[in-house]
Amino acid sequence: MHDQAERLRQLTLAADAQRKIVKQKKIPRIISIASGKGGVGKTNLVVNLAIALSSLGKRVVVMDADLGLANVDILLGMLPKYNLLDVVQGNKSLEEIIVTGPEGIKIIPGGSGLVELANLAVDQRDRLMTSLLRLENTADILLIDTSAGLSRPVLSFITAADELIIITTPEPTAITDAYGIIKVVSKYNIHQEVKLVVNQVKDYREGRDIARRFSEVAHKFLQINTKFLGEICIDQHVVRAVKEQQPFMTLYPKGRASCDIQNIAEKLLDISPEKTRGIRGFISRLSRMTEK
Numbered sequence: 220m221h222d223q224a225e226r227l228r229q230l231t232l233a234a235d236a237q238r239k240i241v242k243q244k245k246i247p248r249i250i251s252i253a254s255g256k257g258g259v260g261k262t263n264l265v266v267n268l269a270i271a272l273s274s275l276g277k278r279v280v281v282m283d284a285d286l287g288l289a290n291v292d293i294l295l296g297m298l299p300k301y302n303l304l305d306v307v308q309g310n311k312s313l314e315e316i317i318v319t320g321p322e323g324i325k326i327i328p329g330g331s332g333l334v335e336l337a338n339l340a341v342d343q344r345d346r347l348m349t350s351l352l353r354l355e356n357t358a359d360i361l362l363i364d365t366s367a368g369l370s371r372p373v374l375s376f377i378t379a380a381d382e383l384i385i386i387t388t389p390e391p392t393a394i395t396d397a398y399g400i401i402k403v404v405s406k407y408n409i410h411q412e413v414k415l416v417v418n419q420v421k422d423y424r425e426g427r428d429i430a431r432r433f434s435e436v437a438h439k440f441l442q443i444n445t446k447f448l449g450e451i452c453i454d455q456h457v458v459r460a461v462k463e464q465q466p467f468m469t470l471y472p473k474g475r476a477s478c479d480i481q482n483i484a485e486k487l488l489d490i491s492p493e494k495t496r497g498i499r500g501f502i503s504r505l506s507r508m509t510e511k
């Protein structure tokens with residue numbers, strides 16, 4: 220009994236020490252954002268969460284890994300000239316393609332560079348890896364916006380990142396598709412924990428009820444822990460901001476959705492990451508995934 224208590228104390232001390240190291244070394248947190256169903260609010264979450272985290276003093280980089288349309292650019296009303304493909308081909312450096320957005324957030328335009336990630340030649344992949352490694356000292360948080368569903372590239376990003384945020388709406392089809400993602404996460408032992416955001420809720424209760432049920436099912440049938448980051452209410456400011464091609468966080472900072480995002484940002488910073496392997500770990504996992 221005494222031994223067990225002592226062992227527990229030692230484990231807690233070790234975990235605290237690890238957290239301290241992460242804090243001191245400032246290893247960036249690498250977080251992918253995914254959803255089963257499309258159009259549930261990933262890109263809006265990524266962009267506005269990045270702004271909220273930046274206003275809380277974090278250096279945030281957003282990677283647009285959506286393989287369809289360049290979602291992040293559209294939401295920010297930007298037309299970046301270059302993207303990751305230019306880095307891969309050796310025409311541009313990472314610094315030259317990175318665009319600065321509101322609150323100083325940095326955006327890495329993905330575009331077709333990422334579609335081809337799975338088929339890169341060794342020298343191209345090395346170039347990409349070397350470039351991304353520079354983020355190790357310049358970012359605190361890397362947020363990765365992915366496409367909906369579980370295509371191979373999305374799975375690669377989910378696996379390579381240290382943390383996974385799943386976003387769903389209350390719609391039953393969206394929730395079912397979100398389970399689909401954690402089923403794969405559990406089956407391949409990708410993460411033991413997922414973070415959940417419920418978007419477009421009519422009130423806070425609806426969000427909490429969905430999160431409770433999701434968490435129970437995930438735990439019982441898939442042995443996955445769910446950390447509920449919060450809900451975002453249906454808010455016409457979001458729709459208006461999308462039309463204006465500006466983030467609602469900057470356009471309507473006092474709006475309901477903006478307050479919800481602020482709470483989510485604070486909650487995210489409160490939760491110590493389960494693992495932090497930094498950019499190096501991210502890159503080596505990504506290349507291992509794309510090699511297969």
Ligand SMILES: Nc1ncnc2c1ncn2[C@@H]1O[C@H](COP(=O)(O)OP(=O)(O)OP(=O)(O)O)[C@@H](O)[C@H]1O
Pocket residue numbers: 254256257258259260261262263264285290365366367418419451452453454455457458461476
């Ligand atoms: N909280 C909200 N309140 C009202 N409307 C919302 C909210 N969140 C998202 N929307 C609506 O949903 C649309 C889709 O959002 P978004 O582009 O962020 O989704 P997505 O998951 O990134 O889509 P895709 O899978 O196509 O990349 C927005 O343009 C907006 O009209």
Ligand SMILES: [Mg+2]
Pocket residue numbers: 261262263285290364
């Ligand atoms: Mg999107």
